[in-house]
Amino acid sequence: MYTEEVMEHFKNPRNMGEMENPDVTARVGNPSCGDMMNIYMKVGEKDGEKYIEDIKFKTFGCASAIATSSVTTELAMGKTLKEAEQIEEEEVAEALGGLPKIKMHCSNLSANGLHEAIYKYKKKEGMEISDDLEKKHEIAQKTLEKTEEMREEHGLDEE
Amino acid sequence: MKRLDVDVIYADNNATTPVDPRVKEAMLPYLEGKFGNPNSLHTKGREAREAVEEAREKVAGLLNCRQEEIIFTGSATESNNHVVKGTVFARKDDGKHIITSKVEHKCVLEACKWLEEQGFEVTYLDVDEEGYVSPEELKEELREDTILVSIMMANNEIGTIQPIKELTQTVHEESNAYFHTDMAQCPGKLEVDVLKLGVDMATVNAHKMYGPKGVGALYKKKDLKIDPLLHGGGQENGERSSTENVPHIVGFGKACELAKENWKEEKKELTEMHGRFIEEVQEKIENVKLNGPREARLPGNTNLSFIGVEGEALVLRLDERGIEVATGSACSSEELKASHVLEAIGRGPELAHSSLRVSFGRFNTMEDVDRVVEVLEEEIEDLRSITALDTKGKIGD
Numbered sequence: 009m010y011t012e013e014v015m016e017h018f019k020n021p022r023n024m025g026e027m028e029n030p031d032v033t034a035r036v037g038n039p040s041c042g043d044m045m046n047i048y049m050k051v052g053e054k055d056g057e058k059y060i061e062d063i064k065f066k067t068f069g070c071a072s073a074i075a076t077s078s079v080t081t082e083l084a085m086g087k088t089l090k091e092a093e094q095i096e097e098e099e100v101a102e103a104l105g106g107l108p109k110i111k112m113h114c115s116n117l118s119a120n121g122l123h124e125a126i127y128k129y130k131k132k133e134g135m136e137i138s139d140d141l142e143k144k145h146e147i148a149q150k151t152l153e154k155t156e157e158m159r160e161e162h163g164l165d166e167e
Numbered sequence: 168m169k170r171l172d173v174d175v176i177y178a179d180n181n182a183t184t185p186v187d188p189r190v191k192e193a194m195l196p197y198l199e200g201k202f203g204n205p206n207s208l209h210t211k212g213r214e215a216r217e218a219v220e221e222a223r224e225k226v227a228g229l230l231n232c233r234q235e236e237i238i239f240t241g242s243a244t245e246s247n248n249h250v251v252k253g254t255v256f257a258r259k260d261d262g263k264h265i266i267t268s269k270v271e272h273k274c275v276l277e278a279c280k281w282l283e284e285q286g287f288e289v290t291y292l293d294v295d296e297e298g299y300v301s302p303e304e305l306k307e308e309l310r311e312d313t314i315l316v317s318i319m320m321a322n323n324e325i326g327t328i329q330p331i332k333e334l335t336q337t338v339h340e341e342s343n344a345y346f347h348t349d350m351a352q353c354p355g356k357l358e359v360d361v362l363k364l365g366v367d368m369a370t371v372n373a374h375k376m377y378g379p380k381g382v383g384a385l386y387k388k389k390d391l392k393i394d395p396l397l398h399g400g401g402q403e404n405g406e407r408s409s410t411e412n413v414p415h416i417v418g419f420g421k422a423c424e425l426a427k428e429n430w431k432e433e434k435k436e437l438t439e440m441h442g443r444f445i446e447e448v449q450e451k452i453e454n455v456k457l458n459g460p461r462e463a464r465l466p467g468n469t470n471l472s473f474i475g476v477e478g479e480a481l482v483l484r485l486d487e488r489g490i491e492v493a494t495g496s497a498c499s500s501e502e503l504k505a506s507h508v509l510e511a512i513g514r515g516p517e518l519a520h521s522s523l524r525v526s527f528g529r530f531n532t533m534e535d536v537d538r539v540v541e542v543l544e545e546e547i548e549d550l551r552s553i554t555a556l557d558t559k560g561k562i563g564d
Contacts, residue, residue: 018480019487024553035555041497041505042517043477044555068554070479070498110503159517 010071011105013079018071023081027064032132034125036117036148037155043069043114044155045077047121051089051129058135059088063125065118072107072115079103080118089126093141095119124148176490176535180375180528181323181352181468186418187377187529193421194379197414205411206402215413222420229423230369230386231360238385238406239416243351243372244274245396246385247317249407250347250368251278253393254315255287261343262312268292268300269511270327271319272349276507292318297460298327298512302337309337313344320350320369321357324495324508324524325459326441326468328357335365345391351375351383355426355529356434356466361386368393373415377529378422382415433529437466440527440536444469447540452547458509458522467527470495472518473547475556481523484546490539495522 010018027048034047045067052061063084065077080100084092097119101107107116127145130137137145177185197218203211205219220234227234240246255265267279269291279289290308292300300318309316316338321328331348338346347368353359354376361369368391372383387393387406399408441464448471449455458470473481478494485492495506497516505519514522525539 015483018483021553041503042520046555066553066555068475068477068556070477070496071483073477073498074480074553110501111498114503115498158515161515 009108010075011107013103013105014072014075014107017075017078017104021074021078023062023064023085024066024074024078025064026066027062030062030064032125032129034121034128035152036121036124037152038069038114038117039151039154039158041069041114042155042159043067043073043117045069045073045117045121047118047125049125049129057088057090058129059086060084060092061086063122065121067118069117070111070115072104072111073117075104076100076107076116076118077121080122084122089130092122093126093138095122120144120148174489176531176538178525178527178531178535178539179491179493180531181465181524181526182493183374183380184377184528185530186379187422187425189425190378190418190421194414194418197417201413203413205413206400215411218417219411219413222416222423225420225423225427226371226384229354229359229427230371231362232386233389235404236386236389238387238403239411239419240383240385240407241381241409241412242383243272243349243370243375244383246370246372246383247272247274247349248278249385249396250317250370250393251275251282251315253396254345254347255282256394257392258314258345262310262314263287264290264310264313266290266292266305266308266313266316266344268294268318270294270298270322270325270508271317272323272351273507275317275319275349294327294511296512298322298325298508299460300329300334302330302333305334306337306341309342309344311342313342315347316342316344317347317349319352320348320359320364321352321465321468322459322508323352324506325470325512326464327459328463328465331364331366339365345393352465352468354423355430356437358430361388367391373419373422376422376426379415379418382412382419384419429529434466437527440531440533441467441469443533444525444527444536444540445471447537448543451540451544456514456518458512458514458518467531468524469526470522470524472514472521473523474518474521475554476521476547476550478520478522480550481546484550485539485542488542488546490542492539493524493526495524496520 030048037044048064050062067077097116123144203215205216335346345367349370369386374380454474456472478496479499497505505516509519
C-alpha cells in the first residue's frame with residue numbers, strides 16, 4: 009500500500025514537534041477526515057532574500073499525513089520563500105515515491121500548510137502577496153473552518 | 168496453548184483466526200489422496216461424502232440442531248445473503264418488510280440496501296451507546312408484513328452481545344417474521360445453542376473459529392422455506408448447489424468439535440485477557456475512551472479510542488513492533504469512510520478516527536496482553552508528541 013519512502017518517513021519523521029519562538033505558525037485541516045497540521049517556521053535572510061531557516065510540523069493523521077509533513081520539511085528547509093511557495097502536493101508525493109491514489113489529496117495537506125505559513129509571514133511583514141498565494145490562503149481558511157466545525161459538532165475541539 | 172508465531176503477537180482475531188494445527192491435520196488427507204467428489208458413486212466419492220456428513224454432524228453438535236438443518240456455504244457473507252435474499256423471494260406473498268440493526272455486518276446491510284432498490288422496505292434499528300438493540304423498539308417496528316428480522320449475536324467491532332433470546336421471543340410472539348442471527352464471532356467464545364436461543368436461522372463460519380477461510384454454514388430450522396441463492400446440481404438438499412468444498416468442510420467440522428469441547432474454558436480465559444487489557448490501558452494511558460460495553464462483551468474483544476492519535480498510523484506503528492491489530496479509522500478503509508458501527512453508537516468521525524480494536528484469541532497469552540499494553544503506551548506517547556490535536560480533548564467519561 010505505502011512505498012518504502014512513506015514508511016521510512018512515517019517511522020522516523022523529521023522535524024516533528026513544537027518549535028520555540030517561531031516567527032510564524034499556521035494551521036491547516038481536512039474536513040473530510042479531521043486531519044490537522046500545525047506548521048512552525050523561522051525565517052532568516054541571506055543576500056537580501058528571505059529563506060526558511062527552520063520548519064517544524066505537528067500532525068494528526070494517518071501514516072501518509074505524517075510522512076508528507078516530514079518530507080515537506082526536508083523539501084522546504086533552506087529554500088527561499090519564493091522557492092518554497094512553488095512546492096506543490098505533487099512534488100511532495102513524488103518525493104515519497106508516490107502515494108496511494110485515494111490518499112493523494114486527503115492526507116497530503118502539508119504543501120497547503122507550507123503555503124499558509126508563508127502567507128502569514130508575508131502578511132505579518134507587509135510583504136507583497138501574489139494572487140495565487142492569496143487564493144491558496146482563502147481555500148485553506150475555508151477548509152480549516154470546516155474542519156473545526158466538524159470537530160466542534162462532535163464536542164471535541166480545543167479551547 | 169502457546170503462540171504459533173514467536174515473532175509476532177497476532178491480536179486481530181475478530182478479523183480472522185489462525186488455523187488450529189489440529190484443524191490443519193484433519194484437513195490434509197482431503198487435500199492429498201482423498202480428493203473425491205462427494206456426489207460420485209465410487210469409493211473416493213463415498214469416502215468424501217462420509218467426511219462431509221461427519222463434519223455436518225459436528226457443526227450441528229456445536230449449534231445443538233439436527234444434521235439436516237445445516238447448509239454448508241462459502242462464507243458468512245454468503246450465509247447472510249442467502250438468508251436475506253432467500254427469505255424475501257420465498258415469502259414475497261407474506262410481506263415486504265425487513266428489520267435489522269445499524270450495527271450489522273456490511274454483508275447484511277448491503278444486501279438489505281439492494282433489496283430496498285428492488286422495492287422492499289427495511290427498518291434499521293438504532294442502538295444505544297454500548298451498541299444494544301432495544302427489544303421494545305423492535306416490538307414497535309414489527310408489522311403485519313414483516314417477513315424477516317436479522318440481528319447479529321455479537322458485534323465484530325465493539326463486542327456487544329445482543330439479548331437474542333429476548334429479541335427472538337418478541338418477534339415470534341408479535342409477528343410471523345423469521346428470526347435470523349449472524350453469530351460468526353461467537354463459536355468457541357459463547358454458547359451457540361440455537362434451540363435455547365430460539366432462532367429460526369443462524370450464520371457461522373470457520374475462519375473466525377480457528378478453521379480455514381472460504382467455508383461457512385447456515386442453520387435453518389427444519390421445514391422453514393427460503394429460496395436458494397445458487398441453483399445447479401442440487402447439493403445441500405437443493406439449498407446450495409456447488410460441489411462441496413470437502414477439505415474446508417472437514418476443517419470446519421474439526422473446528423466446531425474443538426469449540427464445543429473448549430468454549431467454556433476459553434470464554435473464561437479470553438474474558439480475563441480483555442478485562443486485563445482494558446484495565447491496564449486505562450490505568451497507564453490518559454484520555455482513552457472505551458467503545459462498546461464494559462461488562463459482558465464478546466470474550467477477547469476490546470475497542471478503544473486514543474484521543475489525538477490516528478488509528479491507521481497507530482496500527483502501522485504497532486505492526487512495526489510485531490503487533491497485529493485493527494482500527495475503525497476512515498483512513499484505513501477502501502472508501503475512506505469511518506466505521507458505521509462506531510457512528511451508530513454516537514462516536515463522531517473523530518473518535519472513530521482514533522479507534523483501535525485489539526482482539527485476543529485461543530493462541531494469545533497473558534504475556535501478550537502485557538506486551539501489547541507496554542508497546543501501545545510507547546507508541547501512543549510518541550504519536551501524541553507529534554500530533555496537532557490537544558490530546559486531552561473534551562470527552563466526558
